[in-house]
Amino acid sequence: MIPVHGNIQGRVAVVTGGSGVLCSEMCRELARHGVKVAILNRTVEKGEVVAEEIRSNGGKAIAIAANVLDRSSLENAREVILSQFGRLDILINGAGGNHPDAITAMETYGEAVEGKSFFDLEGDGFSQVFASNFTGTFLTSQVFGEMLLEQETPVIINISSMSAYSPMTKVPAYSAAKSAINNFTMWMATHFAETGLRVNAIAPGFFLTKQNRNLLMTEDGSLTERSNKIMTHxxxxxFGKPEDLLGTLLWLVDESYSGFVTGITVPVDGGFMAYSGV
Known part of the structure; x- marks a missing residue:
């Protein structure tokens, strides 16, 4: 178990998409270190499950319904957090994901596979996936940014992906959005550097989640063809486990460890990015 970072005790974190497999683990770990956690999800019930688990273990957490593409709902969440916790030190932009409307059936054009080709993808589906991953990060950072600047050592952590560096087949909108996240992380880090706000990102490799399980695992629990390619590389x-992200998260949010680190994206990928394939 990771030693408790006493330096971040009493701070307040907002985690968007906080009920997801990866971000819920981040919420629980931050709470273990004494951080008060506000869990934002479109569906408050999902966030409340995580919040209740944290409270039952002695931590402090609240769940709030918020849509990262709806500024007014984010502003409402901000007021609740101010009234409940009075401050904000850490923002984790974890909301995102993918959607069938933005996924091609084939890895390369011309494959004998039934389903959507690149030319069948609809603009609305593509835009929605790009927005949920990138625009939501932008809007959330805007809405909560001024609260962060009131503190001495504020931090934003964006969630990127291996697909930002080497775009995965089938998911062009998701890949483009995550690449934009890396660039935006550097832009924000530069823009806010003199204020004390540090902005970094974490790029998970391949982790099993509810969203990708059907792509990576068969009904009998064996690896799909796509998963075998991932393992080869x-x-x-x-696959990564949610707890594999926690050391990197704590390093980045605790300025006593990473106070001169800003504008980077840290791969947590089992060596995926380092391997050329030969």
Missing amino acids: TPMRR
């Missing part, structure tokens, strides 16, 4: 030969 992951030197550590396994």
